[in-house]
Amino acid sequence: MAWGEPTWKSTGNLYDLHSEHGMYIVNNGVPYPGADHIRFSVTAPGGNFQGCLHYPNDPNTDNFVGPVTLHSAVWGGEC
Template sequence: MKRNILRRAVVGASALGLSVAGLMVAPSASAAFSDCPREYVCVWDNTSFSGLPKWKSKGNLYNLYSANGMSIRNNGVADAGADHIWWKATWTDGQSVNGCLHYPEGGSTSGTAHALYGKVTLNHAKWGGEC
């Protein structure tokens, strides 16, 4: 029960761009982000955006599983109606969450990435319109 409450707190806070007891990864323009090519959505098999992305695509992604948690990054470009990433994730206990990631504007990476903790499936990461 405590783990579920903490997971919800982390997911809720991260949607607002906040940190919960240092558990949320604060995305930055780090070397890890440079491993995600422009115009792609990238997903890492960890919560720290470290190493090369395990999955990346200029299109949509579906049904990706990680026992280590995962990180998602929208490195798209402005394209009306198709430059945001709409995603849904489900944990092994059946809980799920939806979110939307903006594309980077003016060098800012704020709101372009999100970390998911625990054993999780990214049901989809789809390109779409404004969040």
């Protein structure tokens, strides 16, 4: 997997993105009640996955290897 600048970076929601080479999903947000967690849905080798990432100092990263489709990454409240 290559390292470097993000392919996609957003302060808002993301939908329908694809990578042939894997994907890291990172929440670099700050505490903000009602909108500081990222709920995501992906299809990757092994199936469909859903998750929720907290802001830093809690688990805030998930990664997937191989071809990955990010169906959605949406900001929301506590999960």
